[in-house]
Amino acid sequence: MNQTSANSTNEHPDAPALTITHLSKVYPTGLKALDDVSFTVARGGFFALLGPNGAGKSTLINIVSSLLKPTEGSVKIMGIDLEAEPSKAKRQIGIVPQEFNFNQFEKVFDILVTQAGYYGIPAKRAEVLAERFLKQLGLWEKRDTVSRSLSGGMKRRLMIARAMMHEPPLLILDEPTAGVDIEIRRSMWEFVEKINKEEGTTIILTTHYLEEAETLCRDIAILEKGKLIQNTTMKELLNTLSVESFIMDLTQPLTQAPKLGVAETKLTDSRTLEVTCDKSTSINSIFTELTDQGIEVLSLRNKSNRLEELFMRLVEPHGEGSDEPESQAKQSSNATAEVRS
Ligand code: ADP
Numbered sequence: 001m002n003q004t005s006a007n008s009t010n011e012h013p014d015a016p017a018l019t020i021t022h023l024s025k026v027y028p029t030g031l032k033a034l035d036d037v038s039f040t041v042a043r044g045g046f047f048a049l050l051g052p053n054g055a056g057k058s059t060l061i062n063i064v065s066s067l068l069k070p071t072e073g074s075v076k077i078m079g080i081d082l083e084a085e086p087s088k089a090k091r092q093i094g095i096v097p098q099e100f101n102f103n104q105f106e107k108v109f110d111i112l113v114t115q116a117g118y119y120g121i122p123a124k125r126a127e128v129l130a131e132r133f134l135k136q137l138g139l140w141e142k143r144d145t146v147s148r149s150l151s152g153g154m155k156r157r158l159m160i161a162r163a164m165m166h167e168p169p170l171l172i173l174d175e176p177t178a179g180v181d182i183e184i185r186r187s188m189w190e191f192v193e194k195i196n197k198e199e200g201t202t203i204i205l206t207t208h209y210l211e212e213a214e215t216l217c218r219d220i221a222i223l224e225k226g227k228l229i230q231n232t233t234m235k236e237l238l239n240t241l242s243v244e245s246f247i248m249d250l251t252q253p254l255t256q257a258p259k260l261g262v263a264e265t266k267l268t269d270s271r272t273l274e275v276t277c278d279k280s281t282s283i284n285s286i287f288t289e290l291t292d293q294g295i296e297v298l299s300l301r302n303k304s305n306r307l308e309e310l311f312m313r314l315v316e317p318h319g320e321g322s323d324e325p326e327s328q329a330k331q332s333s334n335a336t337a338e339v340r341s
């Protein structure tokens, strides 16, 4: 076996990118972090693993990346059993872990070339790939900088570049955007969407930024207290919502939200009206009422963080029984739209 690209391993072309079967994990403390979890991720998919802090997302990712052994169950990556053929299976995945874990004193470019060395990729090829990924992720200027001096967002992008060095067909990102500012987030998603679309790389991410999952991901699974409580397409999940919200930009400022018979209204600012109605309500009837009150709408769009609303219904509040570590709780408090925990 002398593969320079994992894409050349295609022994099970019909197998899903990831197959999780009856996976359970009990930590030595006795805590059951995963409880009989089964799901698959289709090849070429863009998949979100969601759940409040402490739900078991990182435990699952750490098992898939062989950092942890499951108590029960199995993992197959591109059809290759992780326990039976660990090195072959591991070659199929690139992992961007939740915590930074590279050599802080090594230069950016060298980190990538060193990483490629672990996979037996010749230096010449590694240099070509390193240049490509650093350029795509906006880090080329920083190639000779020691990683310690990079900003948080740059370190995050460096982790993505490093995970891509052996060109895995499956890229898994664990909370890649926690604490990363919006511009950097966008550039990260541009890259990830590009490799998903153009190279067919399967993407799995965990996040508690629900808006992000809603706009990016086609399929989702939701974990809560170690149990899989949802596994569906984003579209279907959003369809289960019986109400719909629109944001309307108004031509004239208002001091209070108009009362409508067919919908609820809320002013987010003097020229922005949020209207929530039953899915069966016609938009015409809303406009008629607004027009009657002399209110003119300049433009209209769907409110995009519908997933957040769904979450609040699906995931029960944890209250004081929650055993989430303090650091994670802090991290989540920075998020704009996040899983309630
Ligand atoms: P998430 O990534 O969804 O926030 P984790 O997988 O990190 O959740 O954690 C799931 C549960 O397992 C939490 O209750 C957490 O406190 C616990 N946990 C995580 N790592 C360990 C460990 N090494 N030992 C014991 N318990 C752990």
Ligand code: MG
Binding pocket: 057, 058, 059, 098, 174, 175
């Ligand atoms: Mg986690």
